[in-house]
Amino acid sequence: MTDTKEKLLDAAERLIGEQGFAATSLRQIISEAGANLASVHYHFGSKDELLEAVVMRRAGPVNDRRLALLDRYEAEVDGAVPVARILEAFLLPMAQAAGSNPQFVRVMGRIVAEGMIRAVIEKNFHTVLSRFATALRKTLPTISDEEFRWRMLFMQGAIAHTMCGTPGNDFEHRILLLVRFLSGGFAAPPAEVK
Amino acid sequence: MTDTKEKLLDAAERLIGEQGFAATSLRQIISEAGANLASVHYHFGSKDELLEAVVMRRAGPVNDRRLALLDRYEAEVDGAVPVARILEAFLLPMAQAAGSNPQFVRVMGRIVAEGMIRAVIEKNFHTVLSRFATALRKTLPTISDEEFRWRMLFMQGAIAHTMCGTPGNDFEHRILLLVRFLSGGFAAPPAEVK
């Protein structure tokens, strides 16, 4: 990777994490990176694709660790893995990545919260997301497909808001609290349909 | 209210609900309203203040109904109101407002999700939000202040995502599911701190 390209990624990650995607201009990013405006479009194509590159640079290792954790938890039990364990396997690697790079977690939260490049995210995270959805579904066989889908959405919203909606860098702590809360939510009896 | 002003509010509400705030340009709004660009700044001052006006036009009746419902539920019981009832009192009036105006609910979801004009929202909703926070706290006296604050945030994220992150207009149905999920979350035992 060229020096300019990496500097652009670093600057974009920091600024987007702090201010959000929409509020961060390319001119701000190139100024911090010491690069030229056109270099963004040369290396990435567009502002959206720069964001995608920021995500992809860190997402690979995090997703690998997620799948490894889920594998381990599945091996530890007979049958279905408890909800809390599945959520932990999904969320902890992100929090741990935040240790070495706190801004990246915020960028991920911003992306979900701002509804950015949904297609890109689904493309790049499809494998890991479907693995976790399947595991959760196996643990929760009694609720309807429709309610399961809604609960997944509720969870997404809570996660996004937790990652970017608040100051502070102690992500592991807040994720412990979040896992408890979401576990309670998934354990709730199905809502009766009137 | 002048004809132009109301047409601007209608157009803004519809377009922002459909596309989000950042993705909707003033030129789009005035084109749909059949108005002039400068009329926005004459009537509202800025794009942000136009959004605030869109919110305030509908928020009053919804908040009144929220407080009335909470009053009723509090009168029905001795002591603390169940979590599900409190959440219902908060969420159902919004869903019912969606019956006559489906876009408004999406606008509200967008605002939280896009992190727009947080100060404005807090100013205008301070009364109703603090009333509901107090009621919830009374129902949940055993968890710590810190965990309570986090759970409120988890809830905010789930609500925002539910309101704007999905197609379809059957808000009452999804809110029944959401209330169950959140009730389960609030009922979860506190996470032990390591």
Place this chain on the structure above:
DNA sequence: GTCTATACTGAGATAGAC
């Protein structure tokens, strides 16, 4: 008081010279 026309600044994107 209300609205129109127009100009200003800054955004992302692009073509072409080097």
Place this chain on the structure above:
DNA sequence: GTCTATCTCAGTATAGAC
């Protein structure tokens, strides 16, 4: 690969018509 110049479109501001 990099940089300059330029394009279009965004939000904003103001002068002046009615």
